[in-house]
Amino acid sequence: MRRSWRLGSVAAVLLLAAGLAGAVPGGAAASRERLGTLTTASAHSAALGGPIDYTVYLPYGYTDRRNAEVRYPVLYLLHGRGDTMSAWTRVKADLDRMIAAGELPPVIAILPDAPWSSRGSWYVDSAYTGADDPGRPVETALTRDLVSAVDARYRTAAHRGARLVGGYSMGGFGALRYALAHPDLFANALVLSPAVYRPLPPSDSSAREFGGFGSGDQRFSDEVYQRLNYPALLPTLDPDLPIRMYIAVGDDEWANPNPEDAVHDLDYEAATLYNAVRRSDAITAQFRVVDGGHDWDVWRPSFVDGLRELAPTLRATPPAGIPGPAYGTDGTDWAGGVAATPDGGAVLGYAASGSVAGQPYAGGLDAVLTRLGPDRRTVRWTAQFGTPANDRLYGVAPLPDGGVLTAGYTRGDLDGAHPGNPADDAFVAKLTGAGERAWLTQVGDPARADRFYAVAAAPDGGAYVAGYTSGAYAGTSAGDKDAVLARITPDGAVAWSRQFGGAGEDKAYAVAADASGVYVVGSTSAGMPGTSHVGGVDGWLARFTPDGTRRWLVAEGGPGDDLLTGVAVTETGVVATGGTRGDATAGGSDALTVAYDATGRQRWRSLAGGRGDDAGAEVLALPGGEVAVVCFTRSALGVPAGGADVLTLRYDRRGRQLLAAQYGTARDDAVDAFGEENVYAARAADGTLLVSGLTTGGLADGAVLGNGDVFLAPVDPTRGLP
Numbered sequence: 253m254r255r256s257w258r259l260g261s262v263a264a265v266l267l268l269a270a271g272l273a274g275a276v277p278g279g280a281a282a283s284r285e286r287l288g289t290l291t292t293a294s295a296h297s298a299a300l301g302g303p304i305d306y307t308v309y310l311p312y313g314y315t316d317r318r319n320a321e322v323r324y325p326v327l328y329l330l331h332g333r334g335d336t337m338s339a340w341t342r343v344k345a346d347l348d349r350m351i352a353a354g355e356l357p358p359v360i361a362i363l364p365d366a367p368w369s370s371r372g373s374w375y376v377d378s379a380y381t382g383a384d385d386p387g388r389p390v391e392t393a394l395t396r397d398l399v400s401a402v403d404a405r406y407r408t409a410a411h412r413g414a415r416l417v418g419g420y421s422m423g424g425f426g427a428l429r430y431a432l433a434h435p436d437l438f439a440n441a442l443v444l445s446p447a448v449y450r451p452l453p454p455s456d457s458s459a460r461e462f463g464g465f466g467s468g469d470q471r472f473s474d475e476v477y478q479r480l481n482y483p484a485l486l487p488t489l490d491p492d493l494p495i496r497m498y499i500a501v502g503d504d505e506w507a508n509p510n511p512e513d514a515v516h517d518l519d520y521e522a523a524t525l526y527n528a529v530r531r532s533d534a535i536t537a538q539f540r541v542v543d544g545g546h547d548w549d550v551w552r553p554s555f556v557d558g559l560r561e562l563a564p565t566l567r568a569t570p571p572a573g574i575p576g577p578a579y580g581t582d583g584t585d586w587a588g589g590v591a592a593t594p595d596g597g598a599v600l601g602y603a604a605s606g607s608v609a610g611q612p613y614a615g616g617l618d619a620v621l622t623r624l625g626p627d628r629r630t631v632r633w634t635a636q637f638g639t640p641a642n643d644r645l646y647g648v649a650p651l652p653d654g655g656v657l658t659a660g661y662t663r664g665d666l667d668g669a670h671p672g673n674p675a676d677d678a679f680v681a682k683l684t685g686a687g688e689r690a691w692l693t694q695v696g697d698p699a700r701a702d703r704f705y706a707v708a709a710a711p712d713g714g715a716y717v718a719g720y721t722s723g724a725y726a727g728t729s730a731g732d733k734d735a736v737l738a739r740i741t742p743d744g745a746v747a748w749s750r751q752f753g754g755a756g757e758d759k760a761y762a763v764a765a766d767a768s769g770v771y772v773v774g775s776t777s778a779g780m781p782g783t784s785h786v787g788g789v790d791g792w793l794a795r796f797t798p799d800g801t802r803r804w805l806v807a808e809g810g811p812g813d814d815l816l817t818g819v820a821v822t823e824t825g826v827v828a829t830g831g832t833r834g835d836a837t838a839g840g841s842d843a844l845t846v847a848y849d850a851t852g853r854q855r856w857r858s859l860a861g862g863r864g865d866d867a868g869a870e871v872l873a874l875p876g877g878e879v880a881v882v883c884f885t886r887s888a889l890g891v892p893a894g895g896a897d898v899l900t901l902r903y904d905r906r907g908r909q910l911l912a913a914q915y916g917t918a919r920d921d922a923v924d925a926f927g928e929e930n931v932y933a934a935r936a937a938d939g940t941l942l943v944s945g946l947t948t949g950g951l952a953d954g955a956v957l958g959n960g961d962v963f964l965a966p967v968d969p970t971r972g973l974p
Contacts (some may be wrong), residue, residue, distance in 0.1 A: 286312040286352045295401035297393040304398050307337045309361035311351055323407050323568045325414040327361040330423030333372045337365035346556050356563045360406055372462030375426025376480050380466025387463045395434050409568035418442030420551045432485035435493040442558045443499045444551045445518055454513045489534035492918045492950045497537040498561050499526050500554035504545040564888030571893035572915035572973045576953035578961035581606035587962045588645030590944035591656050592936040596626035599656045600944055601648040602962045611636035619643045633687035639664025647707040654685030657715045659707035667694040678704040680717050680740055691744035697723025706763040713742040718760035718772045727751035735760040737772050748800040754778045761817040769797045773828045775815035783807035791816035793828050804852040810834020820871035824905055825849040827879045829868030840865035843883045856907030862887020869929040877905030880969055882933040882943055884922035890914025896923040900972035913972025917949025941967040
């Protein structure tokens with residue numbers, strides 16, 4: 253910046269005293285009773301050959317013996333040009349209050365002093381060698397020496413997800429640079445009124461004055477500045493090291509009198525920064541314009557609001573990853589189901605965009621099934637089949653003889669009896685325990701799209717399949733699309749098919765069966781016959797007898813969009829899951845789980861969600877009438893790992909939630925590019941939950957095959973984590 257907002261010594265003392273006392277107008281009583289402490293300390297820096305002075309905030313309870321094993325996230329807060337480490341002490345009361353209120357986990361805050369280059373170092377390693385005030389390796393000192401010293405001295409959580417770097421003005425430049433240049437250290441950045449300029453600072457900017465961006469005897473070098481500035485750093489970022497960023501600026505920041513320099517007003521530059529970082533696959537950013545100028549009337553409320561935004565992922569506990577290996581190709585692949593085998597192994601289904609394990613590749617997407625041994629890693633066999641068009645799987649069901657059933661859709665002639673197929677057809681197939689195809693049945697309206705989205709084994713070794721038809725596959729079309737349920741005999745013949753729906757779009761997404769009948773769930777856009785359409789898209793659940801007679805159908809929904817996508821038969825009835833926007837608790841959609849008895853009477857209903865989109869995908873029956881629900885989440889219901897994560901919920905027989913566990917990679921998991929769930933689950937004989945889905949990130953062993961891979965995560969049902 254061009255102006256110095258240096259705190260006078262008296263003001264600094266008063267602010268430090270106020271911070272130590274925790275006295276701030278309007279502070280809650282709980283904050284005054286549960287106060288953290290501020291002390292000064294120093295750390296030796298090998299890079300500087302001397303000390304780094306800093307003020308440290310330790311939260312209430314840090315010295316309590318009962319917390320001796322507790323680890324804490326750390327905030328590194330960088331002051332502006334001309335200021336000192338005491339400037340940030342005014343937020344001490346905010347930290348006390350937010351921690352006491354549960355808005356922020358207990359944190360340690362480090363407020364380093366930056367006296368170098370006449371307090372105008374811009375927090376970079378300077379190459380300026382002028383005799384009056386030569387530059388120093390400030391960036392190396394703070395990111396290497398200070399962070400190491402803090403981790404050694406205090407009970408910190410020493411991983412990137414537990415560190416936040418923040419700053420205002422010159423410190424905003426430093427916070428931005430440290431987050432982008434050192435994503436291995438910092439996963440969170442709080443950037444307030446940042447003194448960043450693109451492509452170069454204006455001629456009267458103080459960024460040119462103090463040698464931070466100098467070289468040799470020049471106080472400022474265009475090349476150095478552009479090399480250290482954010483446009484040069486953005487292309488180097490790794491999406492597997494994601495950064496969450498909060499940017500704020502005042503609407504009354506100092507205005508350049510020269511109209512040509514208006515683009516360098518900080519409100520303009522901050523907006524330019526936001527629009528640049530939000531386009532990076534590695535950054536999730538929020539931007540606020542606050543009423544005020546270049547002062548604490550902007551920085552203090554923005555500090556509080558920014559912490560509220562970043563706190564959900566600022567956790568001492570690192571996120572749980574997904575184990576490798578990855579399955580698929582070097583292209584884009586899709587998850588298509590998982591089944592537990594009698595010997596403790598598993599069969600994965602997926603759609604692959606290339607050859608898998610040397611199998612012939614037909615083109616487009618091929619259907620692939622991979623059999624894993626009891627260790628759930630060793631590949632026993634891989635079966636791949638398809639047409640030059642797309643062929644995709646939506647479910648795998650085990651058979652007692654070790655074989656599996658699978659279903660999906662094809663755009664081609666998959667069974668050899670549909671040449672010139674003009675639209676999607678549904679299909680169901682059986683593979684033997686050795687991976688050989690026993691039969692494949694392709695069905696549908698000859699001219700319209702038909703898909704199977706679910707498959708379940710019938711007691712006699714046959715199958716139930718469910719999906720939709722756009723035409724008249726098994727009856728007269730009632731509207732846009734109709735739901736379909738079909739019974740397949742053990743030898744692959746269609747025993748019966750049922751087409752049903754209303755005037756809108758109706759689809760079936762999941763099916764479950766026992767000896768007494770079959771349950772199917774889905775969605776309707778205009779209501780099913782015999783039910784009231786509440787609004788938007790409604791979910792529904794229907795029960796059919798083994799001969800295809802519909803016993804009942806119930807709707808589930810509110811004024812927003814709702815759908816049911818998973819179903820399981822339990823000891824006490826039937827449980828379905830999906831998503832709802834109609835009565836979401838926090839924002840976006842919530843994962844909805846609802847239980848019914850055998851007559852269609854609702855027994856309980858539960859929502860789980862946060863500020864992002866959350867939706868259930870699969871239900872698994874557990875002993876005692878409990879259920880496990882596998883979801884995707886964009887909220888912080890456990891410890892977030894990245895974009896969308898896998899979420900495992902567990903409910904008792906009365907619908908009380910027993911756990912919520914979140915795991916994933918740095919990118920999206922369990923959800924596709926269209927925001928729809930792409931995750932499946934099965935329960936092994938030993939009780940382990942086998943969760944398989946799509947991931948666009950790197951697994952725990954670093955495995956990445958392509959632009960979308962398939963994972964298998966054996967999950968402990970008592971912890972909900974791999």
